Amino acid sequence: MIDSLFLINHSGDIFLEKHWKSVISRSVCDYFxxxxxxAVDPENVAPVLQTPHHYLISIYRDKIFFLSAIQTEVPPLFVIEFLHRVGDTFLDYFGECSETVIKDNVVIVYELLEEMLDNGFPLATESNVLKEMIKPPNILRSVVNTLTGGSNVGNTLPTGQLSNVPWRRAGVKYTNNEAYFDVIEEIDAILDKSGTTVFAEIQGVIEACVRLTGMPDLTLSFMNPRLLDDVSFHPCVRFKRWESERVLSFIPPDGNFTLMSYQVSSQNLVAIPVYVKQNISFLEAGSCGRLDITIGPKQTMGKTVEGLMVTVHMPKAVLTVNLTATQGTHTYDLATKVLVWDIGKLNPQKLPNLRGSLSMQPGAPKPEENPSLNIDLKIQQLAISGLKVSRLDMYGEKYKPFKGVKYLTKAGKFQVRT
Incomplete structure (x- = not known):
């Protein structure tokens, strides 16, 4: 299936490559x-590219391109999912998935890739199973391996690989039995000048951290599961049970994993959490303009909006800005022509406002289009779609675990067109 994997940084340098079936020349990356x-933005590069002799399938995450070279036709989503698994494994092992960290742990990276792909086909992709074969790096183990000439590779086959539950290792024991679930939702929305929603959808994911003894069988129920569209599950979820009862029934992996992802695409169900009143204008004659932006809470269910930030990509003709903010701080980058207003926590009693003048290049023509506003925000303890977990039940074990659910709403691509 996958013949070669290339890791490419943001500037276009190949800093790591791994080949399985045969060595493919780096020149194949020229098409990429x-x-x-x-592409204007790295995220806009086509994920599937066809060349005379290969297919190039890639993803972009953490400022790194994961590019796979394939010589035969394969389902592209299958390869894309595997590439994301590779990135998730690096993140779990090293704490971050960056070029520097990958280079510092290059030996472990090659060991992981060798175990995750067998002759080009995915084999072991679960993090807790991989950790039985390849120990995560730490200072003490690195020193011992340097002195003794040892490696991080284990001597025995993972117990999970020999069972019908390959994602969970056997013999798990914990003093404190805990199961935490984070419901994280991102809003992708476009609003017009009057505040009317042009496009809106929610991308959601449920991240789990399960540290339970033995072989627990969990059942997770929702109050309103019918609003979910385009649902994707971890392999541990029993899909037939979801189809018939809209209940998640599963034997969980040990540790951190993504239980499911979903989408809410109906605009009637997407509640926009903030409203924006803005006026950005440029004079027909002269070399100046005016800016006035006010933001307030709208659909937040009484929760506090935090981490609020507004980014405005100004026209190239704008030289300087003279603005006053009632809350937060603002910066303007002369090179990139980007205005960033960092508001922080939104105060409903005193709405933040940013206003002032814009200085233009002398004799510059009036911009054809006004800049758009990109908004970044975070709301704790709220799933903007209304999704709520009603209960979590455990079967197969006699102890009583500690359970917790946390909700978080963030802005994805949230844009206000002026």
């Missing part, structure tokens, strides 16, 4: 570099 140059 051509597509990257044509």
């Amino acid at each position: 570099f051509e597509a990257k140059e044509k």
Whole structure:
């Protein structure tokens, strides 16, 4: 299936490559570099590229391109999912998935790739199973391996690989038995000048941290599961039970994992958490403009909006800004022409406002289009879609675990067109 994997940084340098079936020349990446140059944003590079002799399938995350080279036709989503599993494994092992960290742990990276893919086909992709074969790096183990010439590879086959539950290792024991679930939702929305919603959808994910003794069988129920669209599950979830009862029934992996992802695409169900009143104008004659932005809470269910930030990509003709903010701080980058207003926590009693003048290049024509506003925000203890976990039941074990659910709403691509 997958013949080669190339890791490419943001500037276009190949800093790591791994081959399985046969060595493929780096020159195959030239087709990818051509597509990257044509794309305005790295995230807009086509995930599947066809070349005369190969298919190039890639993802972009943490400022790194994971590019796979394939010589035969395969389901692209299958490869994309595997590439995301590789990124998730690096994140779980090293704490972050960056070029520096990967280079510092290059030996472990090659060991992981060797175990995750067998002759080009995915084999062991669960983090807790991999940790039985390849120990995560730490200072003490690195010193011992340097002195003794040892490695991080274990001597025995993971117990999970020999059972019908390959995602969970056997013989798990904990003093404190805990199960935590984070419901994280991102809003992708476009609003017009009057505040009317042009486009809106919610991308949601349920992240789990399960540390339970033995082989527990869990059942997670929701109050309103019918609003979920385009649901994707971890392999541990029994899909037939979800189809018939809309209940998640599963034997969980040990540790951190993504239980499910979903989408809410109906605009009637997407509640926009903030409203924006803005006026950005440029004079027909002269070299100046005016800016006035006010933001307030709208659909937050009484929760506090935190981490609120507004980014405005100004026209190239704007030289300087003279603005006053009633809350937070603002900066303007002369090189990139980007205005960033960092508001922080939104105060419903005193709405934040940013207003002032814009200085233009002398003789510059009036911009054809006004800049758009990109908004970043975070709301704790709230799932904006209304999704709520009603109960979590455990079977197969006699102890009583500690259970917790946390909700978080964030802004994805949240844009206000002016």
